[in-house]
Amino acid sequence: MTEAIKLYEVARITLRSRWRYLWDMLGSTLFLGVVLFVFVKLWTVTYGAAGGTGAIAGFTLTQMIWYLVATETIIMSMIPIHRSIEREIKDGDVAIRLNKPLSFLGYHWSVFIGEGMLKGLILVLVGGVVAFLMVGPTEFSFLSALPLMLTFVLTATANFFFGALIGLLAFWTEDITGFYFIFDRLKWLLGGFLMPITLFPEWLQRIVEWLPFPLMIYRPAELAVSFEFSKWFELTWKQLLLVAGLWLVAQVLYRSGVRRLDVNGG
Amino acid sequence: MTAAQAPLAISVRGLTKEFSRVKKTGSFLKRMSPFSGVVENFVALKGIDLDVARGESLAFIGPNGAGKSTTIKILTGILHPTMGEASVLGLTPWKDRERLAYRIGSVFGQKSQLWLHLPASDTFELLSRVYELDRARYHARRKQLIELFEIGDYADVPVRKLSLGQRMRCEIAASLLHEPEVLFLDEPTIGLDPVAKASIRDLIRSANREAGVTVFLTSHDAGDIEQLCRRTVIVNQGQIVFDGSTNALRRDALTKKEIDLKLSTAIESFEPMTGVEVVKAKGYGLKLSVDTKTTGIDRVVGELLRRYEVEDIAIVSPPLEEIIATIYRGGNR
Known part of the structure; x- marks a missing residue:
């Protein structure tokens, strides 16, 4: 319980700290408007060529644009946690974290969630307004708001551990940029960041279903545009399993990494 | 009771720390390859023995690369030694890091624990939760430190707007919030002007002499050592080359x-x-x-x-x- 209070307090102070730069954050999310505008034009042409108002890969044009709002929100709200962890390990700031009675990974998770919540909210608002103006509203029930918030936290947590695992490699290697680049782009491509995985060829969909990436982008975004409680339950337990697995690996990496911490000098 | 008879805050035996570095040579491609390079070992600490009594104020000094910060990091549980034993307040730092963290404080002059965009009071609040301080105890302690450190005027100003001297006052106050028994200070006056240095030294001295906090200080500033520490240990190339009273160092060492x-x-x-x-x-x-x-x-x-x-x-x-x-x-x- 006390650990939960500590993590909550770290998330709260992160939120307070970032709140002071709300307008800067809002300005930086305007890029999302440009991205959505381009995609609306592209998908309008695609849907037109496909014969008008029907669905492609199970998504109507409106759903497709709102799907993009969801995937962009997921990806753009995540801070580059791999970079923060790598920097702390390399320049010795890890000393400030480790001399407190607080879990290293727990601290970073709280910062990630705290900032992610604020950014996520802004992105949903900006993206929502743009999507609403361009393609109209999507189906949304207020009953789904709370479950979707939990899904956002679990999605963010899975993405956090994914980034943290790469960041923790800094205990062993000088530069993690290459690892991050490869795994992050794989996540984007195979997780359905730019298009739903139902648009992939049949054989690729079968492979992708076995990978963790759709649980980190596609599934939660799809749930956001067509919410069903049965899908939510299925996604939740799968995400819980994924988070538990990633947490376990992160613990092993952290515990063996911190033993070989090499912060020489002041 | 003399310092030698007082119960020990820190006890170190044969502390050794070896770092490994990968040295890359040869062509560009060879240097870029993660599989090339020669592993070089560098011994930062060569079997240090040291006892520090409770309530003592000790200057642990040495030139750059002598092993000072490595020692502090081992004693605070951040680094694992290659060999040797250490006990801080009866705990092995690298095995009991979290338990020890409740009982020690640390100030790294070049690294801040304060949240830059928020007032120091927000960091105090966070630390009170992190150290699980009872609310009444926290409020009383906070009030006491704000008065003692005279930071009332700027405890609610974002840290980034403070001068370095003001920031260091807040930094040390934050480290003392949970009433640590041992305070590790790594270059606490670095970059400060003489007036700010003097006031920071006063505060550290009062923590040591009035509150009985054991002070373990590393600094390149002779003023810090002279004014704060009764005992000085000089470490060079990973070994202790002098261990005695600061007065004796001044009087007899040369x-x-x-x-x-x-x-x-x-x-x-x-x-x-x-x-x-x-x-x-x-x-x-x-x-x-x-x-x-x-x-x-x-x-x-x-x-x-x-x-x-x-x-x-x-x-x-x-x-x-x-x-x-x-x-x-x-x-x-």
Whole structure:
């Protein structure tokens, strides 16, 4: 319980700290408007060529644009946690974290969630307004708001551990940029960041279903545009399993990494 | 009870730390390859033994790369040693890091624990939760520190808007919030102006002498050492080369003393004396350096009084900074 209070307090102070730069954050999310505008034009042409108002890969044009709002929100709200962890390990700031009675990974998770919540909210608002103006509203029930918030936290947590695992490699290697680049782009491509995985060829969909990436982008975004409680339950337990697995690996990496911490000098 | 009899806050035996570095040589492609390179071992600490009594104020100093920060990081549980034993307040730092964290505080002069965009009071609030302080105890402690450190005027101003001196006051207050028994200070006055340095030293001194906090300080500033620490340990190339009282370091560590004379008549020439060198001779002033290993200071003074009509005389030890620098260089002790 006390650990939960500590993590909550770290998330709260992160939120307070970032709140002071709300307008800067809002300005930086305007890029999302440009991205959505381009995609609306592209998908309008695609849907037109496909014969008008029907669905492609199970998504109507409106759903497709709102799907993009969801995937962009997921990806753009995540801070580059791999970079923060790598920097702390390399320049010795890890000393400030480790001399407190607080879990290293727990601290970073709280910062990630705290900032992610604020950014996520802004992105949903900006993206929502743009999507609403361009393609109209999507189906949304207020009953789904709370479950979707939990899904956002679990999605963010899975993405956090994914980034943290790469960041923790800094205990062993000088530069993690290459690892991050490869795994992050794989996540984007195979997780359905730019298009739903139902648009992939049949054989690729079968492979992708076995990978963790759709649980980190596609599934939660799809749930956001067509919410069903049965899908939510299925996604939740799968995400819980994924988070538990990633947490376990992160613990092993952290515990063996911190033993070989090499912060020489002041 | 003398320091030697007091219960120990820190006890270290044979502490050794070896770092590995991968050295890359050869062509660009070879240097870029993660599989190339030669592993080089670098010994930062070579079997250090050290005891620090509770309530003691100890300066742990040495040149860059001597192993000071490595020692602090091992004693705070951040680094694991390669060999040896250490106990801080009865706990093994690298095994009981979290338990120990509740009982120690640390200030790294070049790294901040304060949230830059928020007032220091917000960091205090967070730390009160992290250290699980009882609310009443926290509020009383916070009030006490704000008064003692005189930070009431800016505890609610974002840290990034504070001067370095103000930030360091908040930084040390944050480290003392949970009433630690041992305070590790790594260059706490670095970059501060003389006035800010003096006030930070006052605060550390009061934590040590009034609250009984054991102070373990590393600093390159001789003023910090002289004014805060009764005992000094000098470490060089991973080994302890001096361990004694700061006064003894100043008094005995070097065999050189300076004699400053003001004469009644202007000096024209100085007849050489064994073990005596002229530092400066101008007008009525004469400054000599005496190697006390060769010639006793009493004999030199007697000879000077016989030779000259002296208006004023002062025998001074070299500045602590010079003594330390000489020891760092492995010079005369």
